[in-house]
Amino acid sequence: MPIWNAEYESMARPALEELQLRRLKSVVAWVYERVPHYREALDERGVKPRDIRSLSDVRLLPFTDKAALRDTYPFGMFAVPMEQVVRVHSSSGTTGKPIVVGYTKGDLNTWTELTARIASAAGVTERDRVQMAFLYGMFTGGWGMHYGIERVGATVFPAGAGNTERQLMMMQDFETTALVCTPSYALYIAEVAEEHGIDLKGSSLRVGLFGGEPSGEGLRAEIERRLGILATDNYGLSEVMGPGVSGECEHQCGLHMAEDHFLFEVVDPATGEPLPEGEEGELVITTLTKEAIPLLRYRTHDLTVIDTESCACGRTLARMSKVRARTDDMLIIRGVNVYPSQIEDALLQVEGVQPHYLIVVDRSGALDSLEVRIEVADELFSDMMADMVAFTKRVSDRIHSVVGLQAKVTLVEPGTIERTVGKARRVIDNRTAD
Ligand code: DLL
DSSP states (O other), rough: OOTTTTTHTTTOOOHHHHHHHHHHHHHHHHHHHHOHHHHHHHHTTTTOGGGGSSGGGGGGSBBHHHHHHTTTTTTTTTOGGGOOOEEEEEEEOOOOOOOOOOHHHHHHHHHHHHHHHHHHHTOTTTTTTEESSSSSSHHHHHHHHHHHHHHHHHHEEOOOOOOOHHHHHHHHHOOEEEEEEEEHHHHHHHHHHHHHHHHOOTTSEEEEEEEEOOOOHHHHHHHHHHSEEEEEEEEEEEETTEEEEEEETOOOOSSSEEEETTEEEEEEETTOOOOOOTTEEEEEEEESSSSSOOOOOEEEEEOOEOSSSOOOOSOOOEEOOOOOOOOGGEEEEEEEEEOOHHHHHHHTTTTEEEEEEEEEEEEETTEEEEEEEEEEEGGOOOOOOHHHHHHHHHHHHHHHHHHSOOEEEEEEOOSSSOSSSSOOOOOOEEOOOO
8 A cells, every 4th residue: 555655654773763853953942042931941940952963962951740730721832823823723631621732734735734643544545536524623633634634635524523324325425435533433333324224335435534532453453344445543642743643554563653753662551660661661752743732741541552664565664552541531440450341342342342432430338349231232132131140240250350340230221331433431430539
């Protein structure tokens, strides 16, 4: 498959690192001159832009976290006057004030280039008809992917998220070949199609570009099977740009990272110390070319592993493993650390469990309880008590063997766990902080 920008996506590592260093020096100088938050943080550490002489000198720089963006809400971290900002987006955070980010014309051009790479890596070309089923609006998913797909020359249907029956009508009538949305919404679309007897497997749809939330291999396999497509995962976050930060190629063996525009580190989430390649830790990102809101060493809270081995597709850009968890997603239940993604993996190993689930954590007295609500396939939804008991036991045994905790497994009727057109909410934690 063609590489969108072979010059940059297949650079020899030494040349790439030289480019990264040049860009790192210039971004540090840029924020030191223009962003009071960074000037103070660098002065406090006694670091001047000229102290950046090698890529490992990135460690001299301060981390940035969400608090810096919140404290300077809305535009305090911008490095350019508003006259130069042509677009503003915000993060999808559900509580408090959102994180606000801005883009210059140059930033939009870079962003479009990077999402064009994502589309191209999934095999999208000018012959494709792409249905955009991400939310448009302040969320970066819709607009970010939209322009990249246009740049590769494909035909875009800017459907937005929701109105699933109309999505299906468009898919059939317009002969959509590629679908762009969250994995949860892809699954929901598959379900509604099945309910209406629409055969997407036999349709023109052939590829899906999914991202914006975690999805394991089990979920991917389910989506690929039910839609009859190849599904690629892509990752990004509003703070550093939106989609386009990294994405899979057709080999589905990790997400190629846009290393010419970002410097990636993996650190120990507890100490902030850099970890050697191959070890899982928190992804930290320094933007190398952003003009409106460059960020130094942004703590993503996303856990991943980086691999610089070459890939069969010909891209030399390093790959990060699928992000399955955020450091702040971790639940501590009866002293055991549990990630929702582990429970998802356990569930999808049991035949008959549908990929719709809700984890409910509660506390009575001093004891935490873990309940996992699941849906089962219609054909298994039996009223024979004995079957059900055996089935829930199989599920709870699986959960026990994966996370080491006894969970109460509750079977709910198919279709009763909330479906989403955006990012799924999988956990309700009713414990009060104490
Ligand atoms: O979700 C940007 C995006 C949109 C990426 C569309 C890809 C496609 P935010 O709303 O700011 O931005 O949320 C960012 O979502 O820190 C991760 O925790 C999570 N996330 C995003 N993509 C993935 C993915 C967009 N592919 C936060 N796998 C990030 C796992 C993901 N988690």
